[in-house]
Amino acid sequence: GIEITSEPEATRGKVQFSVGRLKELFVINFHILNKGPNCIHFTYYTALHRIRCFTLIDERRVTRACPLFLCPGERTDYRLNHYGHFPATMYFEFCPDLPGSKPFCIVREMEAAARTQLGVELGPVAPYRPYQVVTYKPVSNVIVEGVPPESSVVQHLKMTVKLGDYKYPPYLKELAKQRLEDSNYLSPTARQKLAAVKSLLNCPLKMKNYAHRFHLLLHLEEIQMEVDIRKYDLHDQTMTQDQGNKKLLVLRVPGVAENRPSVLRGDCLRVSRSEDKVQPITVYTGYVHKVELDSVKLGFAKRMFNRQLESNPEQHAAIQRIVAGSSKPAPYIVFGPPGTGKTITLVEAMNQVFSLAEPSANILACAPSNSACDLLCERLMVHMDPLRLFRLYASSRDPRTVPKHLLKHCNWDESQDGFVFPDKEILMKYKVIVTTMVTAGRLVSGGIPHGHFSHVFVDEGGQAMEPECIIAVAGLLHPERGQLVLAGDPQQLGPILRSPLALEYGLGLSLLERLMRTNPLYHKSSDSGHFDSRFVSKLLRNYRCIFVSHPAILKIPNELFYENELQVFADQWEREAYCNWEFLPKKGFPVIFHGVMGKDEREANSPSFFNVSEIEVLVDYLTKLMQTQGKKGIPKLAAKDIGIIAPYRKQAEKIQKALKSVSALNRWNDVKELKVGSVEEFQGQERKIIMISAVRSSSSYVKMDQDFNIGFLSNEKRFNVAITRAKSLLIVVGNPVILNKDPTWENLCPQPVNLPPLHC
Numbered sequence: 001g002i003e004i005t006s007e008p009e010a011t012r013g014k015v016q017f018s019v020g021r022l023k024e025l026f027v028i029n030f031h032i033l034n035k036g037p038n039c040i041h042f043t044y045y046t047a048l049h050r051i052r053c054f055t056l057i058d059e060r061r062v063t064r065a066c067p068l069f070l071c072p073g074e075r076t077d078y079r080l081n082h083y084g085h086f087p088a089t090m091y092f093e094f095c096p097d098l099p100g101s102k103p104f105c106i107v108r109e110m111e112a113a114a115r116t117q118l119g120v121e122l123g124p125v126a127p128y129r130p131y132q133v134v135t136y137k138p139v140s141n142v143i144v145e146g147v148p149p150e151s152s153v154v155q156h157l158k159m160t161v162k163l164g165d166y167k168y169p170p171y172l173k174e175l176a177k178q179r180l181e182d183s184n185y186l187s188p189t190a191r192q193k194l195a196a197v198k199s200l201l202n203c204p205l206k207m208k209n210y211a212h213r214f215h216l217l218l219h220l221e222e223i224q225m226e227v228d229i230r231k232y233d234l235h236d237q238t239m240t241q242d243q244g245n246k247k248l249l250v251l252r253v254p255g256v257a258e259n260r261p262s263v264l265r266g267d268c269l270r271v272s273r274s275e276d277k278v279q280p281i282t283v284y285t286g287y288v289h290k291v292e293l294d295s296v297k298l299g300f301a302k303r304m305f306n307r308q309l310e311s312n313p314e315q316h317a318a319i320q321r322i323v324a325g326s327s328k329p330a331p332y333i334v335f336g337p338p339g340t341g342k343t344i345t346l347v348e349a350m351n352q353v354f355s356l357a358e359p360s361a362n363i364l365a366c367a368p369s370n371s372a373c374d375l376l377c378e379r380l381m382v383h384m385d386p387l388r389l390f391r392l393y394a395s396s397r398d399p400r401t402v403p404k405h406l407l408k409h410c411n412w413d414e415s416q417d418g419f420v421f422p423d424k425e426i427l428m429k430y431k432v433i434v435t436t437m438v439t440a441g442r443l444v445s446g447g448i449p450h451g452h453f454s455h456v457f458v459d460e461g462g463q464a465m466e467p468e469c470i471i472a473v474a475g476l477l478h479p480e481r482g483q484l485v486l487a488g489d490p491q492q493l494g495p496i497l498r499s500p501l502a503l504e505y506g507l508g509l510s511l512l513e514r515l516m517r518t519n520p521l522y523h524k525s526s527d528s529g530h531f532d533s534r535f536v537s538k539l540l541r542n543y544r545c546i547f548v549s550h551p552a553i554l555k556i557p558n559e560l561f562y563e564n565e566l567q568v569f570a571d572q573w574e575r576e577a578y579c580n581w582e583f584l585p586k587k588g589f590p591v592i593f594h595g596v597m598g599k600d601e602r603e604a605n606s607p608s609f610f611n612v613s614e615i616e617v618l619v620d621y622l623t624k625l626m627q628t629q630g631k632k633g634i635p636k637l638a639a640k641d642i643g644i645i646a647p648y649r650k651q652a653e654k655i656q657k658a659l660k661s662v663s664a665l666n667r668w669n670d671v672k673e674l675k676v677g678s679v680e681e682f683q684g685q686e687r688k689i690i691m692i693s694a695v696r697s698s699s700s701y702v703k704m705d706q707d708f709n710i711g712f713l714s715n716e717k718r719f720n721v722a723i724t725r726a727k728s729l730l731i732v733v734g735n736p737v738i739l740n741k742d743p744t745w746e747n748l749c750p751q752p753v754n755l756p757p758l759h760c
Helices: 117-122 170-177 188-202 210-232 313-324 342-357 370-383 404-409 437-445 466-471 500-504 511-518 551-561 612-628 649-661 663-667 699-708 716-723
Strands: 002-007 014-019 025-034 040-048 054-057 068-070 075-083 088-096 104-114 142-144 248-252 268-271 282-291 295-299 332-335 363-367 389-391 432-436 455-458 483-488 536-538 591-595 601-603 606-610 642-645 675-677 687-693 726-734
Touching: 002 104, 014 025, 025 088, 025 104, 040 075, 068 075, 117 612, 117 649, 170 188, 170 210, 188 210, 210 466, 210 500, 248 282, 268 295, 313 332, 313 342, 313 536, 332 342, 332 511, 342 363, 342 370, 342 455, 342 483, 363 370, 363 437, 370 389, 370 404, 370 432, 389 404, 432 437, 437 466, 466 511, 483 511, 551 716, 591 612, 606 649, 612 642, 612 649, 612 663, 612 687, 612 726, 649 675, 687 716, 716 726
Parallel strands: 014 104, 142 282, 332 483, 332 536, 363 432, 363 455, 389 432, 455 483, 591 726, 642 675, 642 687, 687 726
Antiparallel strands: 002 025, 025 075, 040 068, 040 088, 054 075, 088 104, 248 295, 268 282, 282 295, 601 606
């Protein structure tokens, strides 16, 4: 008989209201009416939430010790002042005035939506609809080959070493599906092979089983990738003719800009007509000629063609040892925390090898990602004759993502409008070739002689799978005379894998980390407590991180990851540049944690998440930075001095959209140089100011992040990389309730209890 109404009105037990800005006060009135035939004791009320972002106004001061007696038809009113975008649940408790009656409760959920104009612009473009996963039976279809992009066909580097076609055996897919457990679903062949597969995965890594083990692990990863890609199958789509090139068909692929799915130039997509139902059906192979924001341009066969379609003792010693080749034939390892100069050490070592050993030295410089390779190339160009240096890109690389000053020192062919592999004779004239590990395989298949490279340098080696790292070595570096140098940080991000089986059995362990864990050459001496400098150098002097000026914060990465060995060497002026910024909650402490109770959202077919409330806070800080630059001792800023890290591609996309739409920020003429990206894209890089958007505001999605190895939570390495990119100022925006649940993040994130609303 109790009726609770509210202003604004509740729908299905939820009071929803809109506020124009994040710190706005909103008033909710609750009316409690006894409509039943009996008297009721109103005994208790509270708001069920850890953060007190509201004030309850109750003139009668109801408690369990002093309840309010409501006769039939009587009503009482309550007012609640609510701040910001903090959801909460109101709990009202009653007990009938009858013998033996038990108390009961009624709840009302409250949810504020901060709908600023920017928030409206960044909201979902369409309701989120996940892809429909369809199970396919293998059938014999008619395959019609399409037309590949020209630049992937016209190559001067001829294929002289024929690579085999290594398809996984069908039984392995059965075993992977059953997680290597015996099952009635296994075929006799799969059950027979199970023991041998498990034995190979569980035995120690030795030279005898090296190739077989990694062969198996790569097949497991390939199987999982095949399973994952099928989640992005599209159905009943209409392709349209490209207006710029009538020979191509355009297919809309939501999420392709976020690499969900990952589609590169030269990849092929298979298409069949929706109306074809009778087996076998005709399958058309379309090759990707161009990837755009939310679509791909495909080349199909003409027949049956559908027209709609950077000086310290450790660094000095490392360079000396590398030039002298003290570790041969073993690899030399350079490792250390963020900002200790691993990349700069490698660049200087390459420069000295080139200067002292030339003309006999030929250097291959590699990294797992294109951005890391571009950084290597840019730093090498400062020291070397650019005409002796060559940046080799894969034909699938989008030229729009390549720094313009590198285009004239790489394999870009204007006439072909693409990246073309030169003849091997031309490539062998360059003294230093920079490329990703995977693209280095093209040098082998293109006939570059075994042992041509005297040195192979691998930067960010902790980020690559071991077989990926081996691509840059096998067939290129002489096993005895050659020098392999690995640089990285095993406490930062490792390889990104999809297969839980491949991850469980060691494919996620990089060559650098495996050597440091298992090989005595790279262990600390039990007598001296130091590493053998003939084989390994640990860099300890930090030249970047703002944490070095504040021992209380330095304590976090130093204790968690670096055995308290990290030393302070950052430039004092730079690290204290923002210590007196007027918007710091604590002067002299250039770190801000800004608590936001936002909302996880998705849109259309994109599985990626975004959080509009966090974007609005980031834009607010960017505006304040722009308005205060050059005033009261605050240095002038360029957009390239700022980086924004977000764990989800859709959040990065929405932030970039916000940067374009906020007119105040457009006074930065170089706003396009403000980098927004994932942690992986910032590894090995630094900015004066780093902002981090954690995005996640719902605990229900945290388990999904763990399963798919995304987001910040439960990933110490991703946390370590993110918070150590800043030189002068770090701003973290996130939900303190969610982040405090993680044992690593709770070292940085303040406890939300008894903190003022919104700004923690």
